[in-house]
Amino acid sequence: MTVMDFFGCAFLAFGPPLAMFTFTVAADPIRIIVLIASAFFWLISLLLSSMLWYAVVPLQNHLAFGLVFSVLFQEAFRYLLHWVLRKAEKGLEKVTTTHVADSRHVFAYVCGLGFGFMSGAFALVNVLADAVGPGTMGLRQGTEYFFIISAATTLCFILLHTFWGVIFFAALDNKNWEQVVWVVGSHLFVSCMTLLNVYQAYITTTFSGYTILMITTAIAFKVAGGRAQSIAHCFTRN
Numbered sequence: 001m002t003v004m005d006f007f008g009c010a011f012l013a014f015g016p017p018l019a020m021f022t023f024t025v026a027a028d029p030i031r032i033i034v035l036i037a038s039a040f041f042w043l044i045s046l047l048l049s050s051m052l053w054y055a056v057v058p059l060q061n062h063l064a065f066g067l068v069f070s071v072l073f074q075e076a077f078r079y080l081l082h083w084v085l086r087k088a089e090k091g092l093e094k095v096t097t098t099h100v101a102d103s104r105h106v107f108a109y110v111c112g113l114g115f116g117f118m119s120g121a122f123a124l125v126n127v128l129a130d131a132v133g134p135g136t137m138g139l140r141q142g143t144e145y146f147f148i149i150s151a152a153t154t155l156c157f158i159l160l161h162t163f164w165g166v167i168f169f170a171a172l173d174n175k176n177w178e179q180v181v182w183v184v185g186s187h188l189f190v191s192c193m194t195l196l197n198v199y200q201a202y203i204t205t206t207f208s209g210y211t212i213l214m215i216t217t218a219i220a221f222k223v224a225g226g227r228a229q230s231i232a233h234c235f236t237r238n
Helices: 002-024 029-055 063-087 089-094 100-131 146-174 177-199 202-223 228-234
Strands: none
Touching: 002 100, 002 146, 029 063, 029 100, 063 089, 063 100, 063 146, 063 177, 100 146, 146 177, 146 202, 177 202
């Protein structure tokens, strides 16, 4: 039973992102390199937020303190990643057949997916390790929904990071500061809502997270030049 929990939660959290990677990233070596680089940038942001958490001893018992600064560090490194990618565009064009300037939304998507993969791995790896057993949640304390909620929340954040990347990069290119505020603000909001999981308010946190995900998906779709006709075209045969 515990092994079934492990694979079920793992596939729920990482199944759709792995499918996205397989069909949109895996065939292009440059995209794989960019994805790995973006994951490394997220790791650096985690390192700095961890250093800050260890340095400020009086606030170590306050989870909200570390969470807020972790989000701010992530967004700062998302900005730094955008800056590095724009500086590297000429070099990337020498090793790829595609015109990088015309594929900015694609690389923004790949960077966001890299952020999401690394964020999801660190968020769920310990939970998955506990899910294997021995024992299960909900027998003496806690709730049996803990693992499934953790997996669903992880999937939400992976997808959010992917679409936040598209919006954030386009907003910086177009100097659309309202969209920058949306990315940073929604990231802070969804992250802070997870603090309610201490009180087992899983419905509230999950509903709010996926509501923000739907709004962010719509904004990213519009930013990338998507139209309603293109959605209908996906379900029709040529």
